[in-house]
Amino acid sequence: MTRHRPPSVAEQLDALFASPLIHDLTAELGDLGRRTRRHPLAMHLAYGAMARIYRSANRLDAELLSGDTWQLVLERYNEGAARHPRGVEMPPTTPPLLADTYRHVRDHLTQDENLETLQLAFTTHSVALAQRIGLLVPQGGSRTRPHPRRTIYGDGTVVRPLYNRAERGRQDPEAQEHARHDGQIYGNNLVAIAVRGEAVQQRVILAVGRVQQRGHEADEAIRLIRQVHAVAGGAIQAVVYDGAFRGIQHEILMSELGLLVVNKVHAGRRDGDQRVHRQIPLGASRHVVRGRACEHSLVASNGSIHEVGLDDAGQLVLSGPLRRQQVRRYQRGGGGWRFSLGVVVPCPKGSYVTWISPHPQVGERGHGRPDQLRLLPESDPHFQRLYGLRNDSESINRGYKRTLIADRAAARGWRRQVLDLASWGILTNALAWQTTALQRQGAEQTMFRDSATKDVSKSGGRLDTLVGSSRARSSSRSDGSPTQPGPLASIIRERSLMASRRMFLND
Numbered sequence: 305m306t307r308h309r310p311p312s313v314a315e316q317l318d319a320l321f322a323s324p325l326i327h328d329l330t331a332e333l334g335d336l337g338r339r340t341r342r343h344p345l346a347m348h349l350a351y352g353a354m355a356r357i358y359r360s361a362n363r364l365d366a367e368l369l370s371g372d373t374w375q376l377v378l379e380r381y382n383e384g385a386a387r388h389p390r391g392v393e394m395p396p397t398t399p400p401l402l403a404d405t406y407r408h409v410r411d412h413l414t415q416d417e418n419l420e421t422l423q424l425a426f427t428t429h430s431v432a433l434a435q436r437i438g439l440l441v442p443q444g445g446s447r448t449r450p451h452p453r454r455t456i457y458g459d460g461t462v463v464r465p466l467y468n469r470a471e472r473g474r475q476d477p478e479a480q481e482h483a484r485h486d487g488q489i490y491g492n493n494l495v496a497i498a499v500r501g502e503a504v505q506q507r508v509i510l511a512v513g514r515v516q517q518r519g520h521e522a523d524e525a526i527r528l529i530r531q532v533h534a535v536a537g538g539a540i541q542a543v544v545y546d547g548a549f550r551g552i553q554h555e556i557l558m559s560e561l562g563l564l565v566v567n568k569v570h571a572g573r574r575d576g577d578q579r580v581h582r583q584i585p586l587g588a589s590r591h592v593v594r595g596r597a598c599e600h601s602l603v604a605s606n607g608s609i610h611e612v613g614l615d616d617a618g619q620l621v622l623s624g625p626l627r628r629q630q631v632r633r634y635q636r637g638g639g640g641w642r643f644s645l646g647v648v649v650p651c652p653k654g655s656y657v658t659w660i661s662p663h664p665q666v667g668e669r670g671h672g673r674p675d676q677l678r679l680l681p682e683s684d685p686h687f688q689r690l691y692g693l694r695n696d697s698e699s700i701n702r703g704y705k706r707t708l709i710a711d712r713a714a715a716r717g718w719r720r721q722v723l724d725l726a727s728w729g730i731l732t733n734a735l736a737w738q739t740t741a742l743q744r745q746g747a748e749q750t751m752f753r754d755s756a757t758k759d760v761s762k763s764g765g766r767l768d769t770l771v772g773s774s775r776a777r778s779s780s781r782s783d784g785s786p787t788q789p790g791p792l793a794s795i796i797r798e799r800s801l802m803a804s805r806r807m808f809l810n811d
């Protein structure tokens with residue numbers, strides 16, 4: 305993945321109102337808000353997302369109240385609503401939606417039961433959006449080599465509260481002290497699960513939540529992965545997560561959901577700079593050569609399978625990692641899944657493939673085997689392709705925190721913070737949708753150029769639109785960064801040219 309400029313305010317607004325997500329969610333959640341609402345729920349969801357662009361509701365209100373900005377927002381909103389089969393348009397005389405009204409609806413949405421419904425709906429419609437842009441689709445990759453577009457990944461991040469603990473009366477009573485590798489941090493530990501395509505800005509946030517019990521991030525991550533899996537099912541092949549997952553989580557994801565887990569192995573101890581890995585005995589593997597049994601002793605170390613042998617001095621030594629041949633998955637009788645990993649055992653009498661279980665075995669205590677053995681170990685050439693998604697989960701955290709002022713939560717209490725992260729998710733997903741739409745337009749444009757040489761008459765009016773569109777796009781680049789948004793009204797006006805020829809993705 306290459307470095308790229310962050311999306312401009314114009315691009316974010318354009319994507320937000322063009323993508324179906326706010327209307328999809330509203331179609332499902334409409335009843336959650338009060339029925340007497342003056343603004344459709346979709347506009348409230350858009351407000352929450354716009355507050356992330358402007359980093360605060362107060363700044364956003366100032367924008368919405370200047371000149372005819374609100375009127376332009378209303379028009380753009382209505383354009384999107386009109387195109388959506390279940391979109392709810394606003395009468396042209398609707399007054400601006402401002403923070404006071406938004407906060408009222410927000411607090412209603414974040415009541416326990418409503419928040420749970422919202423989180424589930426967010427996952428349902430984000431998975432659907434991902435699938436519409438070619439992610440989490442049941443084609444491509446294999447058990448042995450999962451496809452990155454069918455691999456979900458996630459991470460937790462601690463968001464500091466709005467107020468310091470020292471400020472009397474103004475506190476976030478739900479913030480907690482969290483231990484991290486670099487010390488203690490006070491706040492709410494939020495978790496996001498995502499999937500992404502190869503292009504920049506092609507990331508879709510699939511689920512958001514909050515670690516309910518301090519030190520138990522893995523529990524929330526598993527809960528969210530189950531939630532995504534309940535919607536996407538077999539379209540998911542693998543999960544990438546960091547060291548918060550240990551043997552027990554690997555076992556849950558493999559045997560309950562049938563997923564490969566891609567992560568590094570916890571070292572047993574450190575020896576200076578060296579990480580020393582435990583060795584988990586896997587027993588003897590036997591093959592028969594010319595009527596005689598030949599035995600190879602195998603262990604798991606740093607995720608890979610090795611053969612144990614003796615060197616010239618009679619010391620035990622490990623072979624290099626045995627090459628993976630195939631990963632197989634079988635349905636268990638009582639439900640769930642059982643994996644088997646085939647590795648090539650080299651033998652002077654004839655190399656052969658042996659099958660190893662990554663699950664805890666009878667007679668083995670605890671989850672040492674799934675903790676230390678990987679279906680896709682770090683030594684495998686395919687590992688890095690998937691593990692690279694770890695970097696993206698870190699940029700999810702950075703990307704979200706960039707929208708916060710002074711690195712502090714945008715609202716008090718974890719429920720509002722989860723909604724706030726979901727609002728940022730709506731924006732991120734809208735961008736992914738829009739990026740793909742533009743890519744497909746680009747493909748169409750290239751096809752058009754090819755055919756133009758053959759049939760000039762067909763190019764007629766379309767060329768103007770294409771030129772107009774690219775002009776609108778390049779001018780948007782100077783609109784300012786997300787930290788310094790320009791005046792909303794002029795941004796929206798500039799974008800209208802592009803919006804006029806926006807093409808919808810085919811379902």
Ligand SMILES: [Zn+2]
Nearest residue numbers: 598599651653
């Ligand atoms: Zn042998």
